[in-house]
Amino acid sequence: MTEKKAAPAAPTRASAKKELPEHFKDYKHVWVFIELERDEVHSVSWELLGEGRKLADTLKVDLCAVVMGPPGEGLEKAVRESWGYGADVTYVVADPILADYRTQSYTEGLETLINTHKPEIILLGATTLGRDLAGSLATTLKTGLTADCTGLEIDDGSLAATRPTFGGTLLCTIYTLNFRPQMATVRPRVMAMPDFTEGRSGKRIDFPLNIKENDIITKVLEFIPDTTSDKVNLAYADIVVAGGMGLGSAANFQHVMDLARVLGADYGGSRPTVQKGWIPAERQIGQTGKTIRPKLYIAAGISGAIQHRVGVEGADMILAINSDPNAPIFEFAHYGIVGDATQILPALTKAFEQRLSKMRKAG
Amino acid sequence: MHIVVCIKQVPDSAQIRVHPVTNTIMRQGVPTIINPYDLFALEEALRVRDRFGGKVTVLTMGPPMAEDSLRKALGYGVDAAVLLTDRAFAGSDTLATSFALATAIEKLHQEDPVHIVFTGKQTIDGDTAQVGPGIAQRLKLQQLTYVSAIRDVDSAGKSITVERRAEGGTQVLKTTLPCLITMLEGTNTLRRGSMDDVFRAVRSEVRTWSARDAGVEDITKCGLRGSPTVVKKVFAPQPRMEKAQQIDALGKSPAEIADETINMLFTASNQLGDDILKLTEAI
Numbered sequence: 001m002t003e004k005k006a007a008p009a010a011p012t013r014a015s016a017k018k019e020l021p022e023h024f025k026d027y028k029h030v031w032v033f034i035e036l037e038r039d040e041v042h043s044v045s046w047e048l049l050g051e052g053r054k055l056a057d058t059l060k061v062d063l064c065a066v067v068m069g070p071p072g073e074g075l076e077k078a079v080r081e082s083w084g085y086g087a088d089v090t091y092v093v094a095d096p097i098l099a100d101y102r103t104q105s106y107t108e109g110l111e112t113l114i115n116t117h118k119p120e121i122i123l124l125g126a127t128t129l130g131r132d133l134a135g136s137l138a139t140t141l142k143t144g145l146t147a148d149c150t151g152l153e154i155d156d157g158s159l160a161a162t163r164p165t166f167g168g169t170l171l172c173t174i175y176t177l178n179f180r181p182q183m184a185t186v187r188p189r190v191m192a193m194p195d196f197t198e199g200r201s202g203k204r205i206d207f208p209l210n211i212k213e214n215d216i217i218t219k220v221l222e223f224i225p226d227t228t229s230d231k232v233n234l235a236y237a238d239i240v241v242a243g244g245m246g247l248g249s250a251a252n253f254q255h256v257m258d259l260a261r262v263l264g265a266d267y268g269g270s271r272p273t274v275q276k277g278w279i280p281a282e283r284q285i286g287q288t289g290k291t292i293r294p295k296l297y298i299a300a301g302i303s304g305a306i307q308h309r310v311g312v313e314g315a316d317m318i319l320a321i322n323s324d325p326n327a328p329i330f331e332f333a334h335y336g337i338v339g340d341a342t343q344i345l346p347a348l349t350k351a352f353e354q355r356l357s358k359m360r361k362a363g
Numbered sequence: 364m365h366i367v368v369c370i371k372q373v374p375d376s377a378q379i380r381v382h383p384v385t386n387t388i389m390r391q392g393v394p395t396i397i398n399p400y401d402l403f404a405l406e407e408a409l410r411v412r413d414r415f416g417g418k419v420t421v422l423t424m425g426p427p428m429a430e431d432s433l434r435k436a437l438g439y440g441v442d443a444a445v446l447l448t449d450r451a452f453a454g455s456d457t458l459a460t461s462f463a464l465a466t467a468i469e470k471l472h473q474e475d476p477v478h479i480v481f482t483g484k485q486t487i488d489g490d491t492a493q494v495g496p497g498i499a500q501r502l503k504l505q506q507l508t509y510v511s512a513i514r515d516v517d518s519a520g521k522s523i524t525v526e527r528r529a530e531g532g533t534q535v536l537k538t539t540l541p542c543l544i545t546m547l548e549g550t551n552t553l554r555r556g557s558m559d560d561v562f563r564a565v566r567s568e569v570r571t572w573s574a575r576d577a578g579v580e581d582i583t584k585c586g587l588r589g590s591p592t593v594v595k596k597v598f599a600p601q602p603r604m605e606k607a608q609q610i611d612a613l614g615k616s617p618a619e620i621a622d623e624t625i626n627m628l629f630t631a632s633n634q635l636g637d638d639i640l641k642l643t644e645a646i
Contacts (some may be wrong), residue, residue: 031516037530101529102536103496103506129528132508135496139461144591147491165597166488167376172597179591218505218538221524225532238638264642268598272369275399288490295638296628306600319624320607329607335627336607337620347617351625356643 005142018158018177027180029089030142031119032065033110034082035129038223039074041081043193050194051152058154060177061302062088064119068109068209070099083202084192090202095209099128100231107136109209114141116207119181123152123161126185134185144176145183148287150190150310159184161304166289168271168307173312189235189291189314232266232282234290238263240298240315243273246301246322246341251277255345256300262352268292270302278349288310299347300341304329304343321345364417364516367468368408368481369498370401372432373424375490397432400483404546406553407513408481409440415516417478418442420471424452424463430569437564438556444567445471448580449574451585459488459589461497467565467577468502479516479523480543492545497544507536507544516540 018046032052035042049065056063065082069075082090093109110133114122124130126148138145150171151162158175161183165172176182234240237353241263244257253269262265269278269287287307291316300321302308309332312318320333321341330336337344374393397405408419421436423429424447433444447467453464471477480499485492490510497508509528514535516523527534528547556564574585583589610627611621629635 010551035530036426040531042530096416097477101497103508107500112573128509129530130527131492132496135457135491135493135508136500136506139458139497139500142458142591144593145491146592147492148491160595164490165594168490170597171600173595175593175595176591177593202590203539218507218536220534221537222535223529223532224535238642260424262643263639288485288487293505295632296635305367309600317628318607330609331606333607334631335610337610339612339617339620343617344620347621348624351618351621352639355625356639359640 002036005013016123018156020178020180024178024180026037027118029064029119029121030059031122031181032087033124033130033133034065034078035125035127036067036069036075039072039077040164041078042125042127042188043130044127044130044186044188046085047123047191047193048123048189049082049087049190051186053194055152056088056156059109059120059157059179061120064089064091066091066093066110066113068093068098069094069105070094074270075138079204081196081198083274084142084196084303086197086200088202092204093209094138094206095211097211097213097216100223101132102216102218102220103132103136104216104218105209105211106133107140110137111140113175114181118264122181122183123233124183124185126187130185134183138183141181141325143179143181143183144174145185146174146176147185148326149184150287152184152186164307164310167186168305169308171308187236187287188293189293190310191282192293194199201292213340223338232290234266234268234283234285235292237266237292238295239263239269240271240285240292241265241298242268242296242302243301243341244270245301246299246303247270247273248301248342250276251340253278255342255349259298259345260313262349262356263296265294265296265298270308299333301343302329303327304332317325364412364415364478365392365471365475366408366412366419366479366481367471367477368401368405368421368436369403369464369494370399370421370423370432370436370483371486371488372396372423372429373398373486378644391577395428395431396484398486398488400485400487400548401509401545402553403481403550404481404483404544405436405439405441406551407544409545410551411479411513411516412485420445422447422449422464422467422471424455424460424467427571428605430571432610434564434567434568437567438561440556440560443600444569446569446571447577448571449585451579451582452572454587454590454624455585456590456592457491457493457497458591459585460552461494461501462584463577464494464572464577465498465501466579467572468498472625478540480504480541481544482545483546484545495543495545501517502541504545505538505540505542506537507542511547513544518538530600533552
């Protein structure tokens with residue numbers, strides 16, 4: 001391919017040489033920010049420890065976790081678990097001020113820790129918290145940050161971060177050659193969960209947060225937890241059925257929901273269906289929506305653009321239904337049906353219903 | 364109150380195609396639009412102005428043709444528009460972009476003190492969500508991302524209370540102005556511009572600023588030179604080795620196709636039936 005045409009900026013930047021300034025040369029080790037909120041660790045943090053382990057092993061450095069939060073059992077549990085998921089060293093910033101996430105307290109706390117202990121790489125989850133913090137931190141540190149990575153590797157000692165680009169039509173690999181730390185965010189479920197080793201221990205380094213509540217300008221008046229019915233747990237569903245523009249209309253989404261109900265599955269849709277307002281934004285599957293890793297994924301009337309592909313590739317089994325035999329989705333689906341999704345979906349629903357009722361009777 | 368809305372003109376990604384043979388982006392003829400996420404920021408800015416008074420300035424950085432998007436924004440009732448355009452900005456990553464925009468906002472602030480800066484939550488072409496926080500940190504503004512509602516702005520323009528989408532719930536935050544808000548999608552519906560505004564949009568002045576006009580002193584902080592990230596490779600993903608196993612649909616009824624599909628899925632995974640039974644048990 002001719003890369004010049006694809007990205008006019010690429011040739012100039014690619015020619016940029018690696019000339020790491022002297023004061024960055026002692027930046028070492030791979031860090032993962034552990035997202036702890038209301039005593040719960042977001043599982044993306046553990047997924048990142050799994051990925052960080054590989055990077056640290058390649059670089060022959062330590063894998064470090066950073067746990068920030070209010071003192072208490074929730075924080076202590078997170079520290080122990082960080083070792084179980086592979087951290088060699090865990091930095092702990094415990095302060096009651098950190099009870100609620102706020103940009104200022106977390107940015108200042110993490111910035112001071114980074115400037116003191118100097119990591120070469122820091123990974124964060126691409127959650128609302130992680131993206132808020134990463135964007136703020138990269139700016140105060142004046143370093144490079146690559147969002148929503150789908151692949152992380154070490155190339156000649158530097159972090160090579162691959163992510164979708166051009167609205168998810170191509171992939172690109174981005175480096176931060178001359179600045180440290182190298183920062184990247186990864187969406188939940190993009191990386192696999194690592195194994196947990198019971199009783200594995202690591203080194204603990206406590207670090208103070210030198211901020212007073214009066215110094216923090218933004219106050220949290222209230223936290224309103226989502227009710228269970230608001231929660232869309234697509235990312236963690238075992239079976240997912242999704243629809244795309246091939247369904248033809250918002251009304252036809254009913255076929256997707258019907259099949260999902262029969263399978264005990266969750267349902268979602270491609271980006272265009274969300275933009276059309278056919279389904280709510282939290283049901284969007286793909287790079288800018290949810291990344292899923294179900295056992296079975298059924299994609300109906302979805303063409304399979306890269307930005308969708310990166311969100312579903314972790315599925316064990318993908319069944320695609322599309323009227324266009326040349327749709328890109330057939331390039332990464334395991335099973336394909338060329339046909340009208342609005343006819344195939346109801347037929348599948350009915351056939352599954354019959355099959356399952358037989359199985360239930362058979363016990 | 365002075366409100367600045369940052370928007371970006373982006374290619375309509377729904378219409379981007381990759382050339383099937385050369386794997387390059389086919390840019391020709393792809394229409395440009397205002398980044399759809401920015402429209403929620405634009406509408407919310409107009410609502411705040413309508414409720415609490417003041418004016419809205421829309422700001423964009425881009426090629427000269429980005430003026431089209433500013434005129435569209437004027438058509439919705441924005442009061443003033445500034446286009447930041449200079450070859451020095453070419454190749455900016457998010458850090459360099461936030462530098463240029465922050466410098467321009469600082470200049471606007473000197474002309475007329477800025478109270479709130481709005482951005483969309485991210486763009487549809489870059490999808491990074493980094494420029495908003497970047498501007499906030501550079502200008503030392505209170506950073507409020509993923510805001511779903513503005514509850515109140517105090518009449519003296521000193522404080523603001525918002526609802527923010529957080530993991531697992533909604534934070535109600537109160538902070539002092541000036542602040543930067545990245546607006547969550549789906550939180551409002553963009554108004555139709557009045558006839559007056561639509562006519563005014565054609566006639567209105569769009570101020571065009573070069574890097575120097577905007578007050579940039581250190582040009583090395585702009586564009587490629589000001590960007591710590593380096594894009595080394597752009598490529599199309601490899602197709603999987605084997606293509607999808609097709610279910611032969613020719614001349615068959617949907618019911619027959621469905622049966623055949625289920626047989627195939629159950630053969631591929633002997634766990635699947637039990638999994639589904641377990642998943643449906645609770646219902």
